[in-house]
Amino acid sequence: MKNALLGTVAALSVLAATAAHAEFEYNQTGYLRIGVGQTEGDKFTAMQLNGAWNKYRLGNESDFYGEYGVGSKYTFENGSALVGGVRAHVAGDNNDLIVDGEFDANVATREFWLGYKGLGEGALSESTVWVGRRFYKRKDIHITDNYYENYSNWDGFGGGLEDVDLGSGKLSVAAFTNGDRNTHTLDARFEGIHLGEDLVGEIGAAYSMTTGDATGDDGAALRLHLQKNNIFGGYMKASLMHGFNAASGFSADGWSDAEDRSITRAQIHGLASITDEVELFYTAWHQLDRNNGDNTNWSSIGIRPQYNVNEDFNLQLELGLDHVQTEDESRTLGKTTFAAAYTFGESGFWARPQLRAFVTYGAWSKAGAVGNTEIFEDKKSGTTYGLQFETWF
Known part of the structure; x- marks a missing residue:
C-alpha cells in the first residue's frame, strides 16, 4: 500500500505541476523541545503518577522531541486544489545527550497524505x-500535552471526506485501519454548531471493529465538545466523552485487545487574560476507567499563570495535582514548577521560541506512587532543575 500511495502522490504532483494555470503553494511546520537537567542529583526523570495518563509538563519533560513537515497545495483554474503533506519526527531521551554517552533516537513518518479540495x-x-x-482534527490540553481526542492513525492508513458545509455546521467522515490491520475505525463528526454568541459545539461518534488476531471486542464512542470564545480575554473548551471496548481509547488505531472495557471522561481547559501582563492556563479532568472488573478513577487539576515582564522575558508557575483511586489503593501527586523564560522578542503565552530555566518539586502520597523507582527509591518527594528550549512554527 505504501508503494502504491507513493506512486500516486508522485504522479499527481507531476500532473498538477504541469497543469495549465495551476498555482503552487507550500508551507513548513515544525516543533522542537530539548533540554538538560538533573533529578535528585541523578538523571533527568519526569514525575508522573502511576495510573495517570499524562503529567504536567513544565520542567517535567525528560525527553527530546522534534517534528518537521511540509504541506503543499496546487490550485487549479477552477478553484479546486490538490493538497497534501509529509511530516517526520525524531524522539529520544534527553539523558542520552549528557549522561549515557549514547544517542538512541526514534525516527518515524507521522504524516503522508494526499487530498483533493x-x-x-x-x-x-x-x-x-x-x-x-x-x-x-486532534484535540489537546497544552500544559499536560494530552491529546484527549486523537483520531490520527500513527501506524496505519485512512481516508475520508471532510468539511462538508451543511449550513448549521460541517460534516466530516473518515475510516482508519491500524498497522496490524486487525482494527478498523469509522469516525463521523459534526463541527462548528453555532449555539450562541461565541459559543460553538461539536458532536462526534466512532465505531471500531476488530478482526483477525485481535482479542478485543467491537466498540463505539460518543463525544460532545463545547467551546466558548472571547471569555476572560481568551477561550474555554469542555468535553464529555464515553467509549467502550475497541473504541474506548478515542483514537483512530483502536484498541485491538480491549474487552469488557469502558472509559468515561470529562474535561475543561482554557486560557484567560487576567491583565495585560498576566495570563492563566487552567485545566480540570476526571476519568472513569472500567477494565474487566478493575475500576480506576483519575482526577487532575492544574494551572499555569504567566507574567510577561517584557517582550523578551516572562515568569511561569505551574501547579498540578493528580489523584488515582483503584479498588485497592489511593495515590496522589502534587507538582510545582517555577520557570524563567527568554522569548527572543515575542510576548504572550503562545510566544515561541522559549529558553527556560526551571526548578520542579514534586511530592507524592507514598513510595512507589510514581515511576522511575531507581531514581526515587523509597522517597516521597523529589526535585528537578534544568534548562529547556522549545519552539514551533
Missing part, C-alpha cells in the same frame, strides 16, 4: 477528500 459547489465547495496517514 473543492469537489463542487455549495456544500462541497470547501470539502476535501483525502487518503493516507495524517494528523486528523
Whole structure:
C-alpha cells in the first residue's frame, strides 16, 4: 500500500505541476523541545503518577522531541486544489545527550497524505477528500500535552471526506485501519454548531471493529465538545466523552485487545487574560476507567499563570495535582514548577521560541506512587532543575 500511495502522490504532483494555470503553494511546520537537567542529583526523570495518563509538563519533560513537515497545495483554474503533506519526527531521551554517552533516537513518518479540495459547489465547495496517514482534527490540553481526542492513525492508513458545509455546521467522515490491520475505525463528526454568541459545539461518534488476531471486542464512542470564545480575554473548551471496548481509547488505531472495557471522561481547559501582563492556563479532568472488573478513577487539576515582564522575558508557575483511586489503593501527586523564560522578542503565552530555566518539586502520597523507582527509591518527594528550549512554527 505504501508503494502504491507513493506512486500516486508522485504522479499527481507531476500532473498538477504541469497543469495549465495551476498555482503552487507550500508551507513548513515544525516543533522542537530539548533540554538538560538533573533529578535528585541523578538523571533527568519526569514525575508522573502511576495510573495517570499524562503529567504536567513544565520542567517535567525528560525527553527530546522534534517534528518537521511540509504541506503543499496546487490550485487549479477552477478553484479546486490538490493538497497534501509529509511530516517526520525524531524522539529520544534527553539523558542520552549528557549522561549515557549514547544517542538512541526514534525516527518515524507521522504524516503522508494526499487530498483533493473543492469537489463542487455549495456544500462541497470547501470539502476535501483525502487518503493516507495524517494528523486528523486532534484535540489537546497544552500544559499536560494530552491529546484527549486523537483520531490520527500513527501506524496505519485512512481516508475520508471532510468539511462538508451543511449550513448549521460541517460534516466530516473518515475510516482508519491500524498497522496490524486487525482494527478498523469509522469516525463521523459534526463541527462548528453555532449555539450562541461565541459559543460553538461539536458532536462526534466512532465505531471500531476488530478482526483477525485481535482479542478485543467491537466498540463505539460518543463525544460532545463545547467551546466558548472571547471569555476572560481568551477561550474555554469542555468535553464529555464515553467509549467502550475497541473504541474506548478515542483514537483512530483502536484498541485491538480491549474487552469488557469502558472509559468515561470529562474535561475543561482554557486560557484567560487576567491583565495585560498576566495570563492563566487552567485545566480540570476526571476519568472513569472500567477494565474487566478493575475500576480506576483519575482526577487532575492544574494551572499555569504567566507574567510577561517584557517582550523578551516572562515568569511561569505551574501547579498540578493528580489523584488515582483503584479498588485497592489511593495515590496522589502534587507538582510545582517555577520557570524563567527568554522569548527572543515575542510576548504572550503562545510566544515561541522559549529558553527556560526551571526548578520542579514534586511530592507524592507514598513510595512507589510514581515511576522511575531507581531514581526515587523509597522517597516521597523529589526535585528537578534544568534548562529547556522549545519552539514551533
